[in-house]
Structure formats: C-alpha cells, structure tokens
Amino acid sequence: MLDILKQIARVGIVAGRRQAEAAPGDAAADPELRAVGRAPCMRHVDAGSCNGCELEIHALGNVYYNIEASGMKFVASPRHADLLLVSGPVSRHMREALLRTHDATPAPKRVVAVGDCAIDGGIFDAGYASCGGVADVIAVDATASGCPPAPEAIIAAIERALES
Numbered sequence: 001m002l003d004i005l006k007q008i009a010r011v012g013i014v015a016g017r018r019q020a021e022a023a024p025g026d027a028a029a030d031p032e033l034r035a036v037g038r039a040p041c042m043r044h045v046d047a048g049s050c051n052g053c054e055l056e057i058h059a060l061g062n063v064y065y066n067i068e069a070s071g072m073k074f075v076a077s078p079r080h081a082d083l084l085l086v087s088g089p090v091s092r093h094m095r096e097a098l099l100r101t102h103d104a105t106p107a108p109k110r111v112v113a114v115g116d117c118a119i120d121g122g123i124f125d126a127g128y129a130s131c132g133g134v135a136d137v138i139a140v141d142a143t144a145s146g147c148p149p150a151p152e153a154i155i156a157a158i159e160r161a162l163e164s
C-alpha cells in the first residue's frame with residue numbers, strides 16, 4: 001500500500017494532463033491539437049496488421065490522450081468519415097475491403113498510413129498474401145512511422161494529412 005501511495009505522489013494524476021497543457025480549442029498552444037481542433041471524424045481500417053498499431057490507435061482514446069475531449073472522434077461508417085487511419089500491410093483478402101471503404105468515404109478525404117507496415121509493407125513486405133503498403137492500393141496523404149508508432153506520431157500524421 002505504501003508503495004502505491006509513493007507511486008501516486010511521484011507520478012501525480014496523469015488523466016487530463018495532456019489536455020491541461022493546451023486548453024481545448026487553443027490550437028495555437030499545441031501544434032498537435034490543431035488537427036484535433038478541426039474535429040475530424042475518422043474511420044480506422046485494419047488492413048492486416050499484427051494489432052500492435054491498433055493498441056496505439058486505441059490509446060488515442062484513453063484518459064491521457066483523450067482525443068474525443070478535443071473533438072476528434074472515431075465513427076463506425078466510412079460514409080461519416082473525413083479521414084481513414086489504415087494500419088498494417090494490405091493483405092490480399094483486405095484489398096477489396098480497403099478499396100470499398102475508400103470509395104465510400106466522401107470527398108475531400110484524407111488517408112493516414114499508420115505504422116511501418118502501412119508505409120511500405122514493413123516486416124511483411126509484399127508477397128503472396130500481402131500487397132505491401134497502403135500507398136500501393138490507395139492514395140496516402142501522411143504517414144506515421146514506427147513499429148508501432150507512438151500516439152503522438154499518429155496525431156502529428158493526422159495533422160499533416162489535414163494540412164495537405
């Protein structure tokens with residue numbers, strides 16, 4: 001119990017800290033939040049990843065990054081989306097689904113390739129089961145490199161995509 005109390009005293013309250021560093025709507029205070037301030041609706045497509053990138057994408061919604069408090073949100077349908085977050089190499093059996101999802105997203109639409117696999121196929125590369133990176137199937141506006149990329153890198157890539 002004492003160890004837990006020491007930990008709390010040392011770390012403090014993490015939840016909301018990032019939001020407190022830049023007040024919601026104060027885009028100029030935090031460049032990473034400029035995109036969030038524009039409140040894009042996003043659809044995530046796992047085109048064949050190992051799920052490592054998904055963990056980092058999911059972290060965007062936790063109490064630390066708390067992106068929904070700033071307006072950005074995930075939507076269930078590409079028809080409601082401004083932007084697609086695509087992770088993983090594009091597996092052969094997900095190629096058609098990715099193309100249809102991209103077609104269903106209304107213009108102007110943006111695409112962010114999340115993770116090294118989405119950028120160029122990563123450790124999976126192209127082969128009998130993989131088409132390679134997302135750009136080999138649909139146009140990509142920005143990339144978040146890393147295996148997996150940190151949530152900050154994903155947010156920065158979203159910002160670049162919206163500015164493209």
Ligand code: SF4
Pocket residue numbers: 048049050051052053087088089114115116117118122123146147148149
């Ligand atoms: S970039 Fe890394 S974490 Fe993301 S899908 Fe590829 S192997 Fe998995």
